[in-house]
Amino acid sequence: MKIKITLFIAVLICQVSFSQEKDTTAVNKLSEVVVTGQFEPQSIKKSVFNVRVISSQDIQNLAANNLADVLNQYLNITVRPSSTSGRSTVSLFGLDAQYFKILVDNVPLVNEVGLGNNTDLSQINLNDVDHIEIVEGSMGVTYGANAVSGVLNIITKKSSKYKWAITASVQEETIGDEYSLFKEGRHIQSLKVSHTFNKNWFVSLGANRNDFQGYLNDKNGIDYSENDGTRGYRWLPKDQLNGTALIAYHKDNFRFFYKFEYLDENVDYYNSTVQSGFNPILGAYRYADDKRYLTNRYFHNLNATGKLFSQLNYNVSLSHQKQQRDVEDFKYYLASKKEENNATVKDQSMEVLYSTGTLNNFFSDKTVDLQLGYEFVNNKGFSLVQEASNKLTPIGKTLENYDFFASSEIMATERFSIRPGLRFSAQSRFNNQFASSIGLRYLFDKGVELRGSYGNGFRTPNFEELYSKQIFDGHFFVGNENLIPETSASYESSLKKTTTFSSGLQMSNTLSGSYLNVDDRIDMALIRFNPDTGNPEYQYINISKYRVWNFSTMNQFKKDNFTLNIGAAVIGVSQKIENQVFVSDDKFLYSFNLNASFSYMIPKWNTTFSGYYKYNGKTQQYIEGSSSYILSKVDPGNWLDVSIRKNFFKNQLEVTVGARNIFDITNVTQTGTNQAAGHAAPGEVMLAYGRSYFLKLAYNLNL
Template sequence: MRIASFICFGVIVGNLYAQRDSVSVNKLDEVLLFGNEQSINSINKELFSVKTISAQQINQVGANNLADILNQQLNINITPNAADGRSTISMFGLSGDYVKILIDNVPLVSDNGYGNNIDLTQINLEDIARIEIVEGAMGVLYGDNAVAGVINIITKKSSPSKWNIRASVQEETVGEEYNFDDEGRHIQNLNISHNISDHWYTSANFSRNDFKGFKNNYFGKDYFGLSGNGVNNDGRRGYEWNPKLQHTLNTMLKYGKNDFNFFYKFNYYNETLDIYNHAINSRLQNGEYDITANDEQFISNRFRHEAQVFGKLNQVDYNLSLSYQTQTRDREKYTYDLRRQQTRRIDVSMTNQESDLWFSKGTFENLLSRSPNFNLTAGYEITYQQGYDAVASGAYSDNIAEKDLGNYDVFSQLSFAKNNWSFYPGVRLNNNSNYGSKLIWSNSANYKPAKDIKLQAVVGSAYKTPTYTNLYYELIDANHDVQGNPDLNPEDGISYLFSAEKKSLLNKDSHIQNNLKIFHFDIDDKIDRVNIGDNKFTYLNIAEYKVLGFSTENNFSYKNFQTNIGLSYTGISQSLETETSNPDDYLFSLNATAALRYYWPKAETRFSLLLKYNGELQQYFRDNETNEFVKGTQEDYSLMDASINKYFFEKRFEVTLGARNIFNVVRVNNSAITATPGHEAPETSLLFGYGRSYFLKLLYNLNI
């Protein structure tokens, strides 16, 4: 394959330049217009245990979107959907509805609401400074639905020189499928940043990601089977994983002087998803078969405007943000002529999803700055969403009415520190347009018995209001009848997270960091989709849901070598309120991660190896024949990625080559894990990947 030739070329070039004497280069530090760059939009590391993924780690593994990099993280699972191309997150066994995803502390609007259940493949990482991951309920500072945790994506806000230009291309196989025309994954990116003056900075970033789909056992868009003089409708047309084309544009204008800072960001995202029907239509006409297929195309457009003002006023640190986002998805259903390989006619053309979101948040810290032991943070958060909701692979009723949903919150967090102890009690008054007022609370306590040891306990509300989809979703066609339920109650409960961290300096070249977490979530009135008879589905508050487990992560570094070993053992208990008797014992699953990284200074080369083991999952479902509850099982599987990253020509040219999914996972045997709890699910398998793939990324970096 051509990609193999590129990889061989990269290896040869790397070996040749590794043998040259290294050229002394004065590395340019980033220009920090706002003082401490690391503090901008960051999550408070005193309140929570924050895990950070750096831009270097992202770049080293050739990660283009958020799904690429989170797939190897402990306590996180990524579930792809080959039909609509979405990849969603779960943490501690809780779905993406319980994980809030932010960009610079602002929730992202999507086709399923805002902030939660985001399609991770829609979040481009080419202009990202770092990713912060926090586990556990964070409702006081980040609102309802931040139950399992928060993922905060921090964008770059500085440039290493007066002008910086970065251009890259990335070619990637999709399993064994690759060519320059209609197979593989083809990514291009261009970034230009400019320090206009000592106080003004601007940047622009454009990315194109062309995923050509995964055929596997299918034969693509223009295939039709012939059998003698007839047409064989063998169901092999199309793709196992549908093609998707994405375009992303980010721009920023920033000003900073003394204690006043401001930036405005604009983001445009465009996605085209093609769904090719596996079945074809044929009829004999004038001695020749007329062969057509009923296909669909979905085009999503998202515009995101964001302004933030932050700084210091009379010892008070303030941060004010305002964002307006709008997203639409257009659906086109058309008849495709396979013989002529062109669209014959448009059958349906409509906008089947539209959403507008206004968001504003203000935070004021150090309100008690004159007190030596006490401090106070206070703020507000306003969100207002209007529109209607849909999903990319379904046909929708024309009777969907436009709805709106709003939250109007105020919050405060008090900190008290004395000797080696610190306490952070907090409250948030959540005012929801559907559910009235609710007090969300939390308390975090830290104890440092020694300089290198930190003990932390975080206890708080696990409060979650129904999502836009839960309330207003409507999918009615010949095969489906799924409707939202506007009478749903919010979920409530309590979350416990205890952690112990120790840092050990062995000598000047090596150190160890150990972290142990114990967690427990107890959620009442959990919302699930249920069959209410006659193959009709809706959402109901039916379950008591509990999560119990522990995890440990251990980092060791020696000179230029780093390793991370992680282990997680998580149990889930679910009791259905609609059943008189059903099992509620904990079903446990084991997950493990390992990361090995090495930097070879003389050759300016970095090596990485990432491994994740996803243990067997179990869930109870009702056997249709015996009417008894039995365990359904999803088998265990492992993922491994490897990459080599090398600089050339005084770090102006960078080559990254690697392999993803080395163990070639495509499908995982499954019986009932995706079933609605308490209802029948046939034994099947889930599509988790498109097999082993190889990538080559070439990046040119110019500082002027």
């Protein structure tokens, strides 16, 4: 291990990279301005919604390459990785990624199973991100279907103060205690070139490669030939390539930008089962049935903002996106270390035409503003489903919705503002849906801000819930084309106080509470036991109810170059889960989580020390047993990341060294057994691949 760490450091010291110099003035200015859910960019203080901001400085301190690297640290948010698919999704308030919408510059991001939801966090590169905004609670009026528990909006960079800026960086990272130059660890390289032609035109091009070599842990890798269940990887190897391009124009009140993004991802799955064969030529041989997931995403977004008739503000986006996942099956022969019989099929895809637009500033009287908007969505989905007798059948469907919404912002007094809104959604596949909301904000004396909101929204069934089929060897799991959209209602309130002391200490304290209720929740449920075979059969049905309340506090202390954040949250979740045979208890189950972070900059050394801590308390949920729902418990866990970031040569060279997951968390124990389908529930929940160390080098070339 010492030899590997020495090699790890030596490799980095020998590499040269370039990175854009940070404009700290611009960062500080932008961090005070939010756009999510607003009529136009404005300060956090003026926002009716309680918006959380993840700054570019936080992203730099964490040496974060994708969204999963960042969100582990935040209250009420849980990142859920999968060892079988290589995907990482987000859970907020215990609700999975179907209820939480992820946007890029206010446009939902496509994936192979949906638009804006079920997004793989590890596929979202942060190389071109200015900051991230999070709003908790129902945002159905502004962002439509599936924005039930909240939205996350990634704001990308669209300008530079330099005529030419060349950014290239390299990052090396251990995976647990595994690292080597080519076969182990995580290897990241990025390059970005931007050019400001004049005060009107700006262009940028970027590329990023993330080479994750997988995590062995107790596995023995690809070439292990014994059939004892230890072949393969605990975390799947993954190779990602991201490319971005941007062109932006700005003159007077008119702005437009076109953004293109391309993702190419390969995830390798190596079967733990080793099989034996024989033929007269080769004699006895061993092989494994392996597969490779091949994902491609294209993202086009054209946005224009300006004025009509010298008064009306318009903001229009037009987007074409497609993400497709193919599966390549092959036999891997262990003696020759060769792949044969490779066959690739299209597994899942989603192609989307999307447009949204708003008009506001109808009145010269600034005490009242009205916003009118639309959203048009055309989703072309595809999935390869497995029917009886192992027959694979392609399914292609188109889902459309045409939405219109109106919202008003009323400044009843200089201190008190009201924000009502209403959305109508015409659905091609379901009954028409509605969403409504009202937000209130009152500014007291001495820096006290009070906010409250109510919103109701809806979640439409996704492609898998409607059309999926897995029927094989006594297994029967199917979708349901008769599903109806879920409906939800949420209530949020927050009290915030900002205080500045004569000593220079700035203190911000926020206390918030929320309640969310989801009806007609869709679950995979036991519908019957087959009368001929006695096997259980499962189908997605509208049958469950979900309620959650949350109390949290977030506190920030800032003085000179030192910043400290401390937060805590208590969550209570009640679920009524039922199938055609039995029903769960719907009592509230409670959990607690805590987070803290600090950042300290020493100007004399031009060095920043930072740390990020998260405690996830014990969680409980009911899972289906053979004759009743059983209470399952997941043990608590602690997460700590630390880093040191130092700039050299007038901020041209930047070095960041740090450690992730210092408490060395891998899996946490889960109690309870799922016997309904003849399977035991996992005794452990996979969270991470243990303690890892990283070193990032960057050098700035600005002209």
